[in-house]
Amino acid sequence: MKQSIGKKFTLCFLFIILAMFIFLNTYGKNSIRNEIIQQKKTSLYSEAELICKKYASDYYVNDLSLHSLRRQLIAIDEYLGTRIWLVNADGTLLCDTRNSLEDDQKINVKTLDSSLLTNTNIENLSLPAYFDEPVLSVTSSVIVNYKVKAYVMMFLPNSSLTDDTILVTNVINICLLILGLVLIILFIYLYIITVYPLRKLKQAAIEYTGGNYDYKLNLKSHDEFHDLGNTIEYMASEMNNQEAYQKKFIANISHDFRSPLTSIKGYAEAMLDGTIPYENQDHYLEIILFEAERLNKLTSNLLSLNTFDNKGMLLDISIFNVNEIIKSTVASFEGTCIKKKIKVILEFSEKDMPVSADMGRIQQVLYNLLDNAIKFSHSNSSIKITTRERNDKIFIAVKDHGEGIPKESITKIWDRFYKSDPSRGKDKKGTGLGLSIVKEIINAHNENINVVSTEGAGTEFVFSLPMAND
Structure with a gap:
C-alpha cells in the first residue's frame, strides 16, 4: 500500500x-x-x-x-x-x-x-x-x-x-515532553514547507500531464521548492508553446502541401478531360512544373531540418575564400536580377577573406539570404553584400532596400513556416523554412546572425564566420 x-x-x-x-x-x-x-x-x-x-x-x-x-x-x-x-x-x-x-x-x-x-x-x-x-x-x-x-x-x-532516581527520571521525562512539543511544532513547520509544496508540485504535474498548461502553482516560499515550481511552470509554458507550434507546424505543412497539390491535380484533370485546349496546355504544364518544384523544395527543406533535429548538423569544415562563394552565389541569381532590374553591389574590404567553415552550408546560407533579398526588393533597386574583418572574425552583410520586416515579426522570422504576410500572397514560392535553415547552420558553426529592418525601407542580415589561420 x-x-x-x-x-x-x-x-x-x-x-x-x-x-x-x-x-x-x-x-x-x-x-x-x-x-x-x-x-x-x-x-x-x-x-x-x-x-x-x-x-x-x-x-x-x-x-x-x-x-x-x-x-x-x-x-x-x-x-x-x-x-x-x-x-x-x-x-x-x-x-x-x-x-x-x-x-x-x-x-x-x-x-x-x-x-x-x-x-x-x-x-x-x-x-x-x-x-x-x-x-x-x-x-x-x-x-x-x-x-x-x-x-x-x-x-x-x-x-x-x-x-532520587524517580525525580531525575521525571525531570528528564518533562524535558523530553517539552522536546517532543518542540519537535511537533518543528514537524508541523517542516510539513508545511516540504510536504505541502510537494503536493502542489504533484498536482501541477497532473494538470500539465492532462494538458492544462495554464495551471499556476502559487508557492509562497522563497526556497528551492519555489525555484523548482518556477522551473516547472516555465517547462509547462514551453510545452504549451511547443504544442501550439506543432499545431501551427502541421497546419502550415498542410497548407503548403495542399495548395500546390490542388493546383497540380486541378490542371492535370482539366487537361485530361479537355477543359484546357491543347494549344494552351504548355502554359499550364509550366504552372504544374513550378508547383512541383515548390513541393520538391519544401520536402528537401523539411528533410534537412529533420536531420538537424535528430542527428545534429554534421559540418565539413574547410578553409575557403568566402568572397568567391559570394560571387558564385550572386551569379546564380543573374537572370532573376536582370528580370527584376535589381543591381547587386559587392563590397569587399579585402580581395581574399579566408574562413574556416562548411563551404556547402555557407553557400546555402548566402543563397537563402540573397533569395529573400531579391524576393522582397522593389524593381529598379539594389542589394549590397559586404564583407568586413574584425577581431579574428569575418562579418558578411546582405542588405536590401525592399519592403522591410514589420517590427512585431522580427523575433519570429526564424520560426519554421513563419511568413510575415499572413495572407501569404507576397510569397507564393516561399516555404517559410529558409531563415530557419540559415539560423541552424550559423548556430552549428557557433556563430551569430542578426537582422536590422525598417518597414518600407529595407532589411540587413549580418552573420559572422571564424577567420582562418594562415
Missing part, C-alpha cells in the same frame, strides 16, 4: 519519541539509578571520612563525651537523611543516631554481618532488626596515632535512592 511522505514523516516522528521514552524508562532508568548510587557512595564516604576526622577523633583524643558526639551525629543525620553508627574497634556499637542505646542493649556489629566493617560500601544491605528496608552502607575508619580506634557507618535507605 502506497504511503504519503507526510504519513511516513509522522510515523517516523512518533517512533523516535516512543523509542526515547521506552529507552529512558527502562535501560536509561537503570543507568540513572546506578549513577546516583555511585554518586551517593562517593558523597557518603566523603562525609564519613569527615566525621571520623572532625568529630569521632575528638571522642578518643579530646575526651569528648559520647552524649555530645551523638548530638553532633544526630544533627548530621537530620541534614543528610542518613542513619549513623559509631562502632568500636572490636565491633561494639557505641552510638546510633536513630536509637538511644543502653549498656545492656549494646551489640557487636560483627555478629550481624562479618563484612560490615571490612567493606567500605555495601549495596542492598538487609538488617530487618534495625532497618525496615534494604540500605546502602558506607564505612570509614577512625584512626588515632596510626591505629584504628573505631568505625563510622552511614546508612541510606534504598527508597531514598529510588526517590
Whole structure:
C-alpha cells in the first residue's frame, strides 16, 4: 500500500519519541539509578571520612563525651537523611543516631554481618532488626596515632535512592515532553514547507500531464521548492508553446502541401478531360512544373531540418575564400536580377577573406539570404553584400532596400513556416523554412546572425564566420 511522505514523516516522528521514552524508562532508568548510587557512595564516604576526622577523633583524643558526639551525629543525620553508627574497634556499637542505646542493649556489629566493617560500601544491605528496608552502607575508619580506634557507618535507605532516581527520571521525562512539543511544532513547520509544496508540485504535474498548461502553482516560499515550481511552470509554458507550434507546424505543412497539390491535380484533370485546349496546355504544364518544384523544395527543406533535429548538423569544415562563394552565389541569381532590374553591389574590404567553415552550408546560407533579398526588393533597386574583418572574425552583410520586416515579426522570422504576410500572397514560392535553415547552420558553426529592418525601407542580415589561420 502506497504511503504519503507526510504519513511516513509522522510515523517516523512518533517512533523516535516512543523509542526515547521506552529507552529512558527502562535501560536509561537503570543507568540513572546506578549513577546516583555511585554518586551517593562517593558523597557518603566523603562525609564519613569527615566525621571520623572532625568529630569521632575528638571522642578518643579530646575526651569528648559520647552524649555530645551523638548530638553532633544526630544533627548530621537530620541534614543528610542518613542513619549513623559509631562502632568500636572490636565491633561494639557505641552510638546510633536513630536509637538511644543502653549498656545492656549494646551489640557487636560483627555478629550481624562479618563484612560490615571490612567493606567500605555495601549495596542492598538487609538488617530487618534495625532497618525496615534494604540500605546502602558506607564505612570509614577512625584512626588515632596510626591505629584504628573505631568505625563510622552511614546508612541510606534504598527508597531514598529510588526517590532520587524517580525525580531525575521525571525531570528528564518533562524535558523530553517539552522536546517532543518542540519537535511537533518543528514537524508541523517542516510539513508545511516540504510536504505541502510537494503536493502542489504533484498536482501541477497532473494538470500539465492532462494538458492544462495554464495551471499556476502559487508557492509562497522563497526556497528551492519555489525555484523548482518556477522551473516547472516555465517547462509547462514551453510545452504549451511547443504544442501550439506543432499545431501551427502541421497546419502550415498542410497548407503548403495542399495548395500546390490542388493546383497540380486541378490542371492535370482539366487537361485530361479537355477543359484546357491543347494549344494552351504548355502554359499550364509550366504552372504544374513550378508547383512541383515548390513541393520538391519544401520536402528537401523539411528533410534537412529533420536531420538537424535528430542527428545534429554534421559540418565539413574547410578553409575557403568566402568572397568567391559570394560571387558564385550572386551569379546564380543573374537572370532573376536582370528580370527584376535589381543591381547587386559587392563590397569587399579585402580581395581574399579566408574562413574556416562548411563551404556547402555557407553557400546555402548566402543563397537563402540573397533569395529573400531579391524576393522582397522593389524593381529598379539594389542589394549590397559586404564583407568586413574584425577581431579574428569575418562579418558578411546582405542588405536590401525592399519592403522591410514589420517590427512585431522580427523575433519570429526564424520560426519554421513563419511568413510575415499572413495572407501569404507576397510569397507564393516561399516555404517559410529558409531563415530557419540559415539560423541552424550559423548556430552549428557557433556563430551569430542578426537582422536590422525598417518597414518600407529595407532589411540587413549580418552573420559572422571564424577567420582562418594562415
